[in-house]
Amino acid sequence: MEISKDKVVQVHYRLEVDGELVDQSQGDPLTYLHGHNNMIPGFERQLEGLKSGEKYAFTVEPTEGYGERNDEAVADLDIEIFKVDGELSDQVTPGAQLQMRNEHGHPLMGTVLEIGDSHVQMDFNHMLAGKTLNFSGSVESVRDASAEEISHGHVHGPGGHHH
Numbered sequence: 001m002e003i004s005k006d007k008v009v010q011v012h013y014r015l016e017v018d019g020e021l022v023d024q025s026q027g028d029p030l031t032y033l034h035g036h037n038n039m040i041p042g043f044e045r046q047l048e049g050l051k052s053g054e055k056y057a058f059t060v061e062p063t064e065g066y067g068e069r070n071d072e073a074v075a076d077l078d079i080e081i082f083k084v085d086g087e088l089s090d091q092v093t094p095g096a097q098l099q100m101r102n103e104h105g106h107p108l109m110g111t112v113l114e115i116g117d118s119h120v121q122m123d124f125n126h127m128l129a130g131k132t133l134n135f136s137g138s139v140e141s142v143r144d145a146s147a148e149e150i151s152h153g154h155v156h157g158p159g160g161h162h163h
């Protein structure tokens, strides 16, 4: 069975960026429903048509990955936001990833760039924005999704949602 829309796919993967291993499946393979925007577009597009047992290696450009970097996503925020009882939290160090909320209350991950006297410069670009992604791995299994999985847009059971 080939990978195509509405298939439940299990893959092992390695992701290398700039020659460094950034992420990989650990133990269990990654399980996802293909064709429902659960993965970045370039990943799904290049897995399309592969069968169980096949190995793969391909490159995903930023436009089909995490997008280009946006300079407007870098912001100087009032340092008071980062203080607890008047003290700067230990978690606020350059390079640290912090979960914050935007003005609508939605969670947003940001990276601390610089800490000044009155402001903290945060980068809300995705860590992999602007990066060329090198994926390699193997297809472990491909099966038809159930009607319920397709209507929910995600996988149920092992490796998926339990609800």
Ligand SMILES: [Zn+2]
Binding pocket: 149, 152, 154, 155, 156, 161, 163
């Ligand atoms: Zn569901």
